[in-house]
Amino acid sequence: MKSFKKVLELDVPARRQFINITPSVAEALRKSKIKEGLCLVNAMHITASVFINDDESGLHDDFEEWLETLAPEKPYSQYRHNGYEDNADAHLKRTIMGREVVVAVTDGKLDFGPWEQIFYGEFDGKRRKRLMIKIIGE
Amino acid sequence: MKSFKKVLELDVPARRQFINITPSVAEALRKSKIKEGLCLVNAMHITASVFINDDESGLHDDFEEWLETLAPEKPYSQYRHNGYEDNADAHLKRTIMGREVVVAVTDGKLDFGPWEQIFYGEFDGKRRKRLMIKIIGE
Amino acid sequence: MKSFKKVLELDVPARRQFINITPSVAEALRKSKIKEGLCLVNAMHITASVFINDDESGLHDDFEEWLETLAPEKPYSQYRHNGYEDNADAHLKRTIMGREVVVAVTDGKLDFGPWEQIFYGEFDGKRRKRLMIKIIGE
Numbered sequence: 001m002k003s004f005k006k007v008l009e010l011d012v013p014a015r016r017q018f019i020n021i022t023p024s025v026a027e028a029l030r031k032s033k034i035k036e037g038l039c040l041v042n043a044m045h046i047t048a049s050v051f052i053n054d055d056e057s058g059l060h061d062d063f064e065e066w067l068e069t070l071a072p073e074k075p076y077s078q079y080r081h082n083g084y085e086d087n088a089d090a091h092l093k094r095t096i097m098g099r100e101v102v103v104a105v106t107d108g109k110l111d112f113g114p115w116e117q118i119f120y121g122e123f124d125g126k127r128r129k130r131l132m133i134k135i136i137g138e
Numbered sequence: 139m140k141s142f143k144k145v146l147e148l149d150v151p152a153r154r155q156f157i158n159i160t161p162s163v164a165e166a167l168r169k170s171k172i173k174e175g176l177c178l179v180n181a182m183h184i185t186a187s188v189f190i191n192d193d194e195s196g197l198h199d200d201f202e203e204w205l206e207t208l209a210p211e212k213p214y215s216q217y218r219h220n221g222y223e224d225n226a227d228a229h230l231k232r233t234i235m236g237r238e239v240v241v242a243v244t245d246g247k248l249d250f251g252p253w254e255q256i257f258y259g260e261f262d263g264k265r266r267k268r269l270m271i272k273i274i275g276e
Numbered sequence: 277m278k279s280f281k282k283v284l285e286l287d288v289p290a291r292r293q294f295i296n297i298t299p300s301v302a303e304a305l306r307k308s309k310i311k312e313g314l315c316l317v318n319a320m321h322i323t324a325s326v327f328i329n330d331d332e333s334g335l336h337d338d339f340e341e342w343l344e345t346l347a348p349e350k351p352y353s354q355y356r357h358n359g360y361e362d363n364a365d366a367h368l369k370r371t372i373m374g375r376e377v378v379v380a381v382t383d384g385k386l387d388f389g390p391w392e393q394i395f396y397g398e399f400d401g402k403r404r405k406r407l408m409i410k411i412i413g414e
Contacts, residue, residue, distance in 0.1 A: 001139045001277045001414045003312035005382055036141035037274055038178060040314060040378050044389025046329050052237055053184050053229060058218035062226050063233075066209065071342065080334035088338050091329060095339075095373060097233060099328050102178050102240055102378055104272035106143055111270065113182025132387065134380035136313055136413060137274060138139045139277045174279035175412055176316060190375050191322050191367060196356035200364050201371075204347065235371060240316050240378055242410035244281055249408065251320025275412060276277045 004032030006133040007044070012125030015073075016093075018060050019120045021050075021131070025103075026110055028133045035108045037137015042100035044132055047090035047124035049097035055117045067093045067123075090123035097121050105137055142170030144271040145182070150263030153211075154231075156198050157258045159188075159269070163241075164248055166271045173246045175275015180238035182270055185228035185262035187235035193255045205231045205261075228261035235259050243275055280308030282409040283320070288401035291349075292369075294336050295396045297326075297407070301379075302386055304409045311384045313413015318376035320408055323366035323400035325373035331393045343369045343399075366399035373397050381413055 006028040010019060025041055041050045053059065071092035072078075079088030101118060104111040110118075120131055144166040148157060163179055179188045191197065209230035210216075217226030239256060242249040248256075258269055282304040286295060301317055317326045329335065347368035348354075355364030377394060380387040386394075396407055 001313075003413065005380065005387070037139075038176065038272065038314065040380055042378075042380070044392070046389070046391050051233070053233070054219075056219060058221065059226060059229055061218045062230070066230055070208070070346070080337045081330075081332060083334065088335060091335055092338070092342055095327070095329070098236065098374065100378060102180075102238060104143065104178055104180070104270055106141075106272070111143070111272070113184070113268065113270070115184050116182070130389065132380055132389070134314065134382070134387065137141065175277075176314065176410065189371070191371070192357075194357060196359065197364060197367055199356045200368070204368055208346070236374065240318075240376060242281065242316055242318070242408055244279075244410070249281070249410065251322070251406065251408070253322050254320070275279065 001136060002034050002138055004034060004135045008131050010120060010129050012122045012129050015125050017122050017125055020055055020117055021120050022118045025118055025133055029110060029135060032135045034105055034135050034137040037105045037135060039103045039105050040100060040134045041118055042132050044130045047087050047094055048129060049094045049121035050101055050131060051097045051121055052101050052116050052118055054115050070096060087124040093123040139274060140172050140276060142172060142273045146269050148258060148267050150260045150267050153263050155260050155263055158193055158255055159258050160255045163256055163271055167248060167273060170273045172243055172273050172275040175243045175273060177241045177243050178238060178272045179256055180270050182268045185225050185232055187232045187259035188239055188269060189235045189259055190239050190254050190256055192253050208234060225262040231261040277412060278310050278414060280310060280411045284407050286396060286405050288398045288405050291401050293398045293401055296331055296393055297396050298394045301394055301409055305386060305411060308411045310381055310411050310413040313381045313411060315379045315381050316376060316410045317394055318408050320406045323363050323370055325370045325397035326377055326407060327373045327397055328377050328392050328394055330391050346372060363400040369399040
């Protein structure tokens with residue numbers, strides 16, 4: 001069994017932002033030389049998400065608006081977590097979107113359905129962020 | 139290490155539908171001859187879900203009603219994704235229900251808790267759909 | 277390839293409760309002697325969750341309040357699942373929080389971001405509960 005790890009660093013200038021990381025994950029897989037296995041991609045921050053969906057800007061606007069309805073950022077005082085911090089909503093939003101994805105690796109490629117793309121979703125950004133790619137297989 | 143892949147095709151006549159796929163996943167595992175490992179099952183469509191819960195029709199009705207409250211199908215115009223499409227709500231519903239499950243494989247069997255069953259949840263059906271089973275182990 | 281399985285038993289006196297299980301998962305990993313691989317941790321009950329987030333009591337209170345808003349426990353009669361049972365809300369809450377996490381194993385350790393901790397989240401407790409740890413790798 002082979003294993004391969006890559007920590008990806010991203011600049012996230014906005015508080016909330018979706019970044020298509022599919023090319024970086026595909027590159028990590030190429031470097032791993034793993035042909036058959038599983039590829040885990042997870043946020044390393046607990047206010048961020050890794051998820052799979054469509055790369056369509058209208059949908060991403062819908063996600064932003066929908067998450068604000070389900071777990072609004074303000075007023076900050078509505079959350080007990082917000083004493084020294086102001087990011088409780090980010091913890092809740094990331095819970096909806098999920099921490100991680102596991103993708104099948106077949107024939108050296110990410111084995112996707114037709115529209116699947118991997119995104120890093122940040123909900124408390126404005127700084128440098130990290131995510132983990134871990135691949136195991138042969 | 140062994141790996142095994144099976145793409146499952148399903149007819150989904152309704153727009154929204156839950157289908158118990160546990161027997162098909164168990165059959166794929168038998169064919170794989172893998173005794174110890176991990177089994178990934180994921181929707182290949184981004185408006186669909188694979189999730190684990192109870193096979194109880196009242197609960198499935200509750201899921202349907204609850205998801206319509208959290209991410210209503212109509213009016214279509216409330217979503218920016220709905221220009222040429224009408225399925226933005228399906229992308230949101232699938233996000234709540236999740237894209238994938240990973241199940242432990244022990245002694246050649248899906249290693250479940252007492253009531254765990256795997257479902258394919260479709261939110262934009264009325265056509266043939268596909269899901270991925272990928273098993274790795276020994 | 278090595279594989280290791282451990283079923284963890286927990287007493288859960290309250291109906292809803294979050295329990296930090298990171299030390300138990302880390303101990304299972306040590307026993308497994310696996311240095312590189314993937315570690316699956318999942319609830320074995322369909323009214324419970326395993327998730328990763330911050331070990332901060334204010335945030336846990338926020339989760340409790342937020343989940344009650346999204347999927348209220350009462351009135352029990354609002355859910356079709358609640359004939360002989362009263363736990364439909366627990367099935368919905370667990371869906372938001374997720375059934376499982378997959379964590380990278382690197383150098384014999386759970387390969388976490390700085391604040392990641394693993395929690396068992398129970399939404400229909402008051403009895404003994406079980407969760408699964410399955411580790412594969414080398």
